[in-house]
Amino acid sequence: MPDRLDDESLDMTLKQVIISAIDEAIRRGAPSVEAEHLLLAIASGHDAAGRTLAEFGLDHAGVDAALRGERERSLRAAGIEPVAEERLLATRQSRPRWGATVREALRRADFSAHRGRRRAERERLAVADAAVGILRADLGTVPRALAYAGVDRAALVAQLESVSSERES
Amino acid sequence: MTPMAPEPTGPEADDLAAVVALRELADRLEDAAVERAMRTGWSWSQVAEALGVTRQAVHKKHHRRLEIAGIELRRRNA
Numbered sequence A: 001m002p003d004r005l006d007d008e009s010l011d012m013t014l015k016q017v018i019i020s021a022i023d024e025a026i027r028r029g030a031p032s033v034e035a036e037h038l039l040l041a042i043a044s045g046h047d048a049a050g051r052t053l054a055e056f057g058l059d060h061a062g063v064d065a066a067l068r069g070e071r072e073r074s075l076r077a078a079g080i081e082p083v084a085e086e087r088l089l090a091t092r093q094s095r096p097r098w099g100a101t102v103r104e105a106l107r108r109a110d111f112s113a114h115r116g117r118r119r120a121e122r123e124r125l126a127v128a129d130a131a132v133g134i135l136r137a138d139l140g141t142v143p144r145a146l147a148y149a150g151v152d153r154a155a156l157v158a159q160l161e162s163v164s165s166e167r168e169s
Numbered sequence B: 001m002t003p004m005a006p007e008p009t010g011p012e013a014d015d016l017a018a019v020v021a022l023r024e025l026a027d028r029l030e031d032a033a034v035e036r037a038m039r040t041g042w043s044w045s046q047v048a049e050a051l052g053v054t055r056q057a058v059h060k061k062h063h064r065r066l067e068i069a070g071i072e073l074r075r076r077n078a
Helices: A014-027 A035-043 A048-055 A060-077 A100-108 A118-133 A141-146 A155-164 B013-041 B044-051 B054-070
Strands: none
Touching: A014 A035, A014 A141, A014 B054, A035 A048, A035 A060, A035 A100, A035 A118, A035 A155, A048 A060, A048 A118, A048 A155, A048 B044, A060 A141, A060 A155, A060 B013, A100 A118, A118 A155, B013 B044, B013 B054, B044 B054
16 A cells, blocks of 8 residues: 655655556556566656656657567568557556566565665665666567667666766755 | 586576476466456356366466456356
């Protein structure tokens, strides 16, 4: 349950981002919440992490297009043309399970780096840390999508890490 | 031996990603196709037979979702 509804800061907290990642998974008919859904959720925010992603062309629409491109290429690798979205419309389960890639991304994120900071600031930075955790994956859907979209993943990670190490003034 | 660092878009990665994309497509197509069939009055047994699985398997996998969808489901064994 969200326990910081009274948060004065406009920055998204990791908890809000994770709830929004579940929504992304449901909307896409995914049986599990994966790293790409978390990335979409972070990209739809206007906080430091969201802005940094947008600088690299990865606002929500940018991530969405990159993911779509990756799936189309991967299906074509198996000789399959994309299927029209209207043929895939279905009522979704309200609770997708947690996928391995999102667990792995959150495990990779180093949330302990900001232990000494104020809680609001820690929560703000946690979103950038989660983004780094997602982008550090070298194989799988997200790195493929970014590679095909021409995004310099290493430069993006470096930029997010510098955001994450800035002190709040 | 230094562990190799494969590229995310190399030929082996493409084949593995194709598996992920095909599974995702098959799952979504199954959800959509089962729902469409049940909306037009197919029974669980008929859907199961068409999918080549048991009635129990298809019921277990889809029944909650179709209840949420508000589809009037034909009675047991129908």
